[in-house]
Amino acid sequence: MERNLQIKELFLKKFDKPVTELKFKNLYELIVCVMLSAQCTDKRVNLITPNLFKAYPDIKSLANANLSSLKSYIQSCSFFNNKAQNLIKMAKAVCENFNGEIPLNEKDLKSLAGVGQKTAHVVLIEWCGANFMAVDTHVFRVSHRLNLSKAKTPEATEEDLTRIFKDNLNYLHQAMVLFGRYTCKAKKPLCKECFLSHLCTSKDKEI
Structure with a gap:
């Protein structure tokens, strides 16, 4: 639980109220x-x-x-x-x-x-700004690499993340998307630059 809380706090600190990179006016x-x-x-x-x-x-x-x-x-x-x-x-x-x-x-x-x-x-x-988690490919990959979920489906992964994090889910969702897109990438994750490296035990970890 302590580790999960650390992960949550580091995400919220590193990504200050992040928003989607999609461009829209309404x-x-x-x-x-x-x-x-x-x-x-x-x-x-x-x-x-x-x-x-x-x-x-x-x-x-x-x-x-x-x-x-x-x-x-x-x-x-x-x-x-x-x-x-x-x-x-x-x-x-x-x-x-x-x-x-x-x-x-x-x-x-x-x-x-x-x-x-x-x-x-x-x-x-x-x-x-609803308190929801949404699980795309990035969030799915990140949550499994960080051992926040072992669920097989995005829906079940969403349930795990919602239970663990409870609040600030909107910001955590977007933080995990951006983190997965630019740092914890599917191929060649940037583990040396990762602010969560000390909390990660993933087999994909590249040191």
């Missing part, structure tokens, strides 16, 4: 960015979205989008065929079921096409 742009970022880099999403949001500036225009036209804007994104279909379905559902207002609770967000638990949590973390 809630509509945020949910689209987060949906596009699944299994795709934030850097790639940020290259796609300026032209995308010029073409579809709001939820209504996205709901009425032509599928093949939408695909042409996001074709450099992984799984763009599925994502294009889900984006239109999501926008239609927001217009039909929520009067054009993107809902800000987990249950309603998860009712939208293409929005799973992770996406819903990231939207609520970034827009509302």
Whole structure:
């Protein structure tokens, strides 16, 4: 427990109230960015979205989008065929079921096409500062390397992290994303530069 608390405190100290690297101006742009970022880099999403949001500036225009036209804007994104279909379905559902207002609770967000638990949590973390953990590939890898979880799924890993950390989950989520992206990388982690090296016993550790 003491070690876990140390890890938590070091994350919060090292990353001072971190936010996502996705670029967005409003809630509509945020949910689209987060949906596009699944299994795709934030850097790639940020290259796609300026032209995308010029073409579809709001939820209504996205709901009425032509599928093949939408695909042409996001074709450099992984799984763009599925994502294009889900984006239109999501926008239609927001217009039909929520009067054009993107809902800000987990249950309603998860009712939208293409929005799973992770996406819903990231939207609520970034827009509302909600006390949620969201587990992407970076958070999954970091939490397992630091022995914070042995769970096999992102959902179960999220439960472990929520139980261990309890609060400041929004900042801890983003800190772990950035830490996994730039320091605790999948290949060739930068262990010599790592501020958690003294607490890490991972077999992937490179000294």
